[in-house]
Amino acid sequence: MKRILKAVANTVGGWFEARLRLKESVMPILEHPIPAGAAGPKGWWYVFGSASMTLLFLQIATGIGLALVYVPSADQAYQSLEYLNYRQPFGWFLRSIHYWSGSGMVVMVVVHMTQVFLHGSYKYPRELTWIFGVCLLLLTLGMAFTGQVLRWDADAYWGVGVGASMAGRVPVAGPGIVELLIGGPTIGASTLSRFFALHVFIIPGLLLALVGGHLWLVITRGISEPPVPGQPVDPKTYDAKYHEEVKKGKPFLGDAMTKDALFSSLVVLVIVALAAIIGPKGPGGLPDPTLTGANPRPDWPFLWLFGLLSLSPAGLETFVMLAFPAVLVVCLLLVPFVSNRGERAPSRRPVAVLVVLVGGTTLAVLTYEGMTSPWSPQMGAWSGDTIPTAVVKRSTPLELQGAAVFQNKNCRNCHALEGIGGKRGPDLSSVGVRLTRDQLIDQINNGTPGGGNMPAYGKHVRPAEMDAMVAFLVSLRPEGQPPAKTAGQTTKK
Amino acid sequence: MSEPTAPKPADAPTPEEPTRRSAMLWITGGVGAAAAAAVGVPVVGFLAGAVRARPIDWVPIGKVTDAALFPVNETRLHIFRNPIHEEWDGDSAKTGAYIRNLGKDDKGQEQFWVFSMICAHLGCPVTWFPQSALFMCPCHGGVYYENGDRASGPPPRGLYKMPWRIKEGVLEVQAPHLPTLQDTLEKPSDVVQLGIIKRDRGERA
Numbered sequence: 136m137k138r139i140l141k142a143v144a145n146t147v148g149g150w151f152e153a154r155l156r157l158k159e160s161v162m163p164i165l166e167h168p169i170p171a172g173a174a175g176p177k178g179w180w181y182v183f184g185s186a187s188m189t190l191l192f193l194q195i196a197t198g199i200g201l202a203l204v205y206v207p208s209a210d211q212a213y214q215s216l217e218y219l220n221y222r223q224p225f226g227w228f229l230r231s232i233h234y235w236s237g238s239g240m241v242v243m244v245v246v247h248m249t250q251v252f253l254h255g256s257y258k259y260p261r262e263l264t265w266i267f268g269v270c271l272l273l274l275t276l277g278m279a280f281t282g283q284v285l286r287w288d289a290d291a292y293w294g295v296g297v298g299a300s301m302a303g304r305v306p307v308a309g310p311g312i313v314e315l316l317i318g319g320p321t322i323g324a325s326t327l328s329r330f331f332a333l334h335v336f337i338i339p340g341l342l343l344a345l346v347g348g349h350l351w352l353v354i355t356r357g358i359s360e361p362p363v364p365g366q367p368v369d370p371k372t373y374d375a376k377y378h379e380e381v382k383k384g385k386p387f388l389g390d391a392m393t394k395d396a397l398f399s400s401l402v403v404l405v406i407v408a409l410a411a412i413i414g415p416k417g418p419g420g421l422p423d424p425t426l427t428g429a430n431p432r433p434d435w436p437f438l439w440l441f442g443l444l445s446l447s448p449a450g451l452e453t454f455v456m457l458a459f460p461a462v463l464v465v466c467l468l469l470v471p472f473v474s475n476r477g478e479r480a481p482s483r484r485p486v487a488v489l490v491v492l493v494g495g496t497t498l499a500v501l502t503y504e505g506m507t508s509p510w511s512p513q514m515g516a517w518s519g520d521t522i523p524t525a526v527v528k529r530s531t532p533l534e535l536q537g538a539a540v541f542q543n544k545n546c547r548n549c550h551a552l553e554g555i556g557g558k559r560g561p562d563l564s565s566v567g568v569r570l571t572r573d574q575l576i577d578q579i580n581n582g583t584p585g586g587g588n589m590p591a592y593g594k595h596v597r598p599a600e601m602d603a604m605v606a607f608l609v610s611l612r613p614e615g616q617p618p619a620k621t622a623g624q625t626t627k628k
Numbered sequence: 629m630s631e632p633t634a635p636k637p638a639d640a641p642t643p644e645e646p647t648r649r650s651a652m653l654w655i656t657g658g659v660g661a662a663a664a665a666a667v668g669v670p671v672v673g674f675l676a677g678a679v680r681a682r683p684i685d686w687v688p689i690g691k692v693t694d695a696a697l698f699p700v701n702e703t704r705l706h707i708f709r710n711p712i713h714e715e716w717d718g719d720s721a722k723t724g725a726y727i728r729n730l731g732k733d734d735k736g737q738e739q740f741w742v743f744s745m746i747c748a749h750l751g752c753p754v755t756w757f758p759q760s761a762l763f764m765c766p767c768h769g770g771v772y773y774e775n776g777d778r779a780s781g782p783p784p785r786g787l788y789k790m791p792w793r794i795k796e797g798v799l800e801v802q803a804p805h806l807p808t809l810q811d812t813l814e815k816p817s818d819v820v821q822l823g824i825i826k827r828d829r830g831e832r833a
């Protein structure tokens with residue numbers, strides 16, 4: 136029985152092989168030799184690229200699934216997402232996997248890139264491979280942004296608005312670019328259709344083409360050997376050396392591929408687990424631009440940019456928005472040309488290690504800032520966050536009245552009391568120690584001098600209100616601390 | 629040495645072949661170019677058509693004398709469907725304008741402030757706080773005074789003013805495109821106005 140089956144398999148397989156000729160076309164590619172080091176334990180450094188690709192395929196599979204139901208029309212996209220979330224069996228799960236796998240793809244691409252950078256694998260003769268990689272990173276981020284827009288909710292709407300407003304600052308061409316981006320004079324149906332085409336056809340097409348090129352280069356120029364300190368790359372001798380190295384190498388189909396497969400499978404499991412436990416993202420608020428109280432936030436891959444835009448000084452802002460990203464990309468593209476020879480081991484390349492540490496920390500800090508966004512007024516604080524009772528326990532009637540004025544004039548939107556409220560301005564829990572009555576009145580009336588952070592309230596606070604509010608603010612002191620005094624009441628600050 | 633009768637190798641030159649081949653090349657090039665143009669012209673036309681002319685539309689908001697709609701010295705958010713929209717725009721075709729009735733000026737004309745909700749920094753929606761007479765932006769902390777001037781935060785200018793007019797006793801607002809720094813509502817960019825309708829802003833009462 137077994138023998139018959141085997142014979143049948145052989146005949147059928149042989150029939151196909153006689154026509155497909157895979158043994159002479161595909162097999163050599165799969166079995167292309169890789170440096171022995173890359174097949175050993177150090178090979179675990181090499182798994183991130185294939186994991187990125189695995190997630191790309193997962194995105195394609197889930198994306199096709201979602202496209203069967205999703206309606207890319209401004210008036211129905213939101214409902215179709217709700218339908219996916221609540222009615223379509225496993226719809227929420229597919230959306231969830233698509234979101235988490237997309238996030239994972241961004242992470243994997245960045246990790247892969249960092250590894251390649253730290254190991255100097257971009258040096259001769261793999262410069263072009265790196266350049267393709269940079270383009271793949273940009274396309275991946277492009278997928279993240281366009282994908283966020285397809286989740287046609289308030290964040291999506293305002294995300295496009297912010298993107299368009301940034302583009303609108305390009306000298307001269309700005310307004311034309313805005314129209315091109317949003318597909319007309321306003322954000323709406325044509326915007327969504329356009330982002331759908333980008334997300335589903337244009338960017339994925341480019342992604343697949345570039346992945347093909349990237350892999351082609353990996354195969355033709357070979358996988359880089361694990362870096363060894365004291366063995367610098369010299370373009371004159373590298374090829375011959377690599378050739379020798381690979382002669383002692385191992386076929387890719389084997390340990391290396393097993394590592395890739397194992398790691399990719401683990402990544403997929405983690406993604407699916409996250410998707411199942413945390414669930415899909417949104418859709419959030421309705422895509423109705425007239426709903427005030429919207430609090431637009433970009434998806435996490437762009438929080439660092441959100442942070443950067445909020446923190447950059449006004450004079451530099453347009454530069455930070457337009458030129459800085461371009462400069463960043465050019466720097467990445469130039470990496471293999473600035474250093475395409477020399478040491479590869481991180482232990483011999485302190486500058487490279489420093490770049491990764493500083494760059495990573497900066498991104499992390501900006502992302503954190505973007506997440507907490509202390510610069511945003513909290514629109515509901517004035518009516519939602521009550522004055523902490525401890526603050527007004529021993530207040531006089533006038534001070535109590537002042538507390539009410541303080542709340543009612545929306546001060547809490549920017550000023551916290553005991554940490555609760557907006558973080559745009561300073562926490563005022565102990566402002567009475569810092570500022571005198573006169574200084575407070577001046578600050579409230581005229582705002583921060585020179586058009587700083589605090590607006591001038593002069594016209595909108597009546598004298599009685601001012602009296603009460605300032606009395607309240609002066610009373611904001613830790614127990615036993617005297618109120619602020621202008622030194623001897625003689626020197627002016 | 630080949631026999632005279634043997635078929636010549638394909639690339640062996642013969643007197644008449646170069647002209648025939650180059651004629652063939654010319655024809656192929658010509659037909660190819662025609663095919664490319666046949667496809668290219670409509671495709672380019674289609675893509676360019678995506679950038680449409682901006683019609684000037686006026687949206688009636690309400691009777692100037694209607695004190696419930698336009699109470700004097702109070703800023704109200706008025707919501708309308710932007711005439712610049714597609715049938716399938718859904719809620720995204722809705723637009724808001726902050727309108728404040730300033731009462732009559734010396735000549736007895738009604739005066740209004742009409743501001744776009746779109747923040748002049750990066751386009752987020754601003755919220756009006758009547759208690760402190762400020763517009764606040766949720767994104768990067770831009771704040772504006774009641775007259776639209778920048779009060780604090782990153783916006784490089786005041787709120788975008790929307791062109792308005794009074795026609796037969798009705799306050800009308802010009803249908804807004806997405807305002808950006810170089811393409812405001814009062815002074816639209818020339819770049820996207822190429823060959824489009826002479827601009828009639830009507831009377832600024």
Ligand code: FES
Nearest residue numbers: 747749750765770
């Ligand atoms: S968009 Fe309003 S402050 Fe940035």
